[in-house]
Amino acid sequence: MKLRTGLLLGTAFLAGITTGPSIEHMAGPSLGRMFSSSAFAREIAADANNHSDTLRLLTLFGTVLDLVRAEYVEPVSDKDLINNALDGMVSGLDPHSSYMNEKQYKEMQIQISGKFGGLGVQVQEQNGHVRVVSPIDGTPASRAGLKPGDFITEVDGKSLEGMTLDQAVTKMRGDPGTKITLTIIRAKEPKPLKITMTREIVHVQVVRSELYDKVGYIRISEFDDDTETAMHAAYDKLRAKAGGKLAGLVLDLRLNPGGKLDQAISVSNDFIPEGEIVSIRGRHAENNRRWDAKGTDITNHLPIVVLIDGGSASASEIVAGALQDHRRAVLVGVKSFGKGSVQSLIPVPGNGAVRLTTARYYTPSGRSIQGLGIAPDIVVKESKDDDGIGYRESDLSHIITNIGGNKSKAPIRTDLPSIASSIPSAPPDNWPHFDIAKPATDFQLQQGLRVVRAMANLPPESYPLSQPPADKIASDKGTTEKPAIVPPSHPDHTPPERTPNDRVHH
Template sequence: MKHRTGLLLGAAFLAGVAAAPASGLLARGFGLHLGIPAAFAQDTGDAETYRLLSLFGDVFERVRSEYVEPVSDRELIDNALNGMLSGLDPHSNYMDAKSFRDMQVQTRGEFGGLGIEVTQENGFIKVITPIDDTPASRAGVKAGDLILALDGQTVQGLTLNDAVDRMRGPPNSTIKLTIKREAVDKPIELTMQREIIHIEVVKSHLEDGDVGYIRLTQFNEQTDAGLRRAVQQLRAQAGDKLRGFVLDLRNNPGGLLDQAVAVSDDFLDHGEIVSTRARHPDDSQRWDAKPGDIANGLPLVVLINNGSASASEIVAGALQDNRRAILLGQRSFGKGSVQTVIPLPGNGAMRLTTARYYTPSGRSIQGLGIAPDVPVQESRTEQPHFGPEREADLNHVLSNAGGTPQASAPPRNDLPPIVKDIPKAPPSGFPDYDAAKPGTDFQLQEGVAVLHAMAATKRASAD
């Protein structure tokens, strides 16, 4: 592994579920003391800071003494921290000790539950995507489904972490999900059995005997090593017939920044990969590629869609801006922010947005996404989705500041002539996309056609 940081770039919590996602003397009588950072005191003024903390303490004391039922100090503080962070942007949040441990397990690629990537919107739990070959995918859970209830109890009023905790449980135990699905009048009830979820982050095979297809499902600690193994295996299988690679980042919600940098570096010999800009200039960073392209310059097509987020967008933007790959599909999710996980006393942690990231050309894709070089829809008629389809649709979305706010890369003149003839949607009569039926993947078919054209152009220029 060439790079490692403590930064995250996930768009949602996973529900193995795994989830998308004080200062001064607060009140002497509570026995709580949380030190005020000097910079904070300087920014706000000591008097105003203490006045606001006194207001918080007054509310805290009133609730703990007069709420209709007894509530622990820990629960009140946890709720306050949740509100403080989740009100900033969709990706900042507080994790208690259990949630923090679960997140650490998730990044290692194995956890217990159902196998659903979820987020929260308007009080309900929204399915981003079911993970392949898990209880959720086998039971028929689909991207865009809204989870209304768990074992007959509404999810409204639950935090995302609470809902995720309820979906987790011992292997072989059962849970019933009540789901609302687009174009279905009545709620759907699905009962499934929990199991240990092993995330297969890299999947690969040969297309047409000469194109290496590699799908990355997320960016965890195993991703870069898995990608390198896949490239070696495909080279061994295809031999001299190998024409290039299709890298599939569709519905990949992101993950670890160091893995996004490493995957980008794998296909680049030089040039910038990504930069981050924080509140304080000294905390800004830039990553550049090192010599060594594992594909040895073979053509590369990258598939993206509106489920390609964050770390996926870093890879797509780096390969697009460096003219290393052609992007095909649909505009990406548009998460252009970086989160830092900060451990807290008591073994919990907060996930705090600390920077925006920028592609090599200086683009900030926050709220905009990355536009593909070759736009192609998944289905002939795009189906509407519940809830947010992209970052810009979320509540408290971070603004797009600095850089060049545009989804499209600078104009490029290196696209093969065939791209002019690629239809933007499947032809009439083409079957609707079904992940279990490879012949229905129109975007992949067109991606392979573009790659063959790129390979032919490369061979012709070498002659």
């Protein structure tokens, strides 16, 4: 079966993409009789010897539909029942497959355009609860401090218990300018958190960049239709800003839940001069494919660091895995999410679409990261109490299995820069609290910049970023105590912690 569909690699849809199924009564004959008289049923009946179990189960399905229509406490439309049954059939396969009715599919297409109303947070259903996959850069959710793994339990004081994901998302949506208060349960927080924010029209800016001395920084928040074009333009701008003397690059894929396969391939191609980028293998051999680099490296072999964390998933992991396998970049951070599957978006004419897992993908070394994730080359935690675990693919129910065997292990690297052994795995106790508006407080970014500077033979600095004065950072914390800023060459720096999970593993 040849699939002619878009290939997706995201962990979840944007909040607001899906809404509840439309309620529309459809009068008609017994659905049990309709099934037994359908063309599909007749085809099965004609070959009953080979399809007896299928025929029996279809009959059971029709019988249950008739029972619910007749006996449920309130009238339910046939369309609602069928939509729910279809969704259950597909979503029960794995966490990333789903059925979208026509209305849901249209809303998804609108929001993929990159402009929509809401909070700017990607959510996913997990065991009946609404879990945050990732806030989107520059949105109310990001500015308010929502984090991957947060569970949203209430909206404006009203519980979401018993609601579908569609219903919960609908409650979070509203007119731009209106306020909303979410109740959040967060790991290691003793009490639920109340977070108030203002809804707005969300413009998704998937790429942003900064120049820190001679080192470029590019942040990719997701992979949409124009990600590679925007990333390439950002790099050209950084190079021009550096007077053509850019010394290295930090590529930030943290909290990037994925997106389109072709964009992950195109971004990887911009940094890998030759060889395989990724391959996918599915049930049907004719759909198996391999993509190779086309001999272009827009940086002309500059040193690269890629930042990853537990929110780096799918398309992000393809890019990180390709650059790691080719020894083209050093990965800094904590283990990635571990989504090694590919979804196809298959339209059902006049009736929405099916988002179906159709393949696993493999990095250039032949490893599958499904349920395992990608281990960084240098472990750097966001905070001292960050265990680097969080929610990942392996925590979701009924995930597809990893069939990579020993090939799922990360290749051993012997080419890391000497500074790797002096990079601390966690910030010191008095490191300032992370503030998204103050890059100097981003410990993982600071260490990534240190690594790039060392690889580029640039002189070390206290910390590479142009940062606010230490007393200004400290005053924001309500104290005059200055944070400890230790030069890279300080002898007290300890090697990064290594754990059993530092092999290939949200």
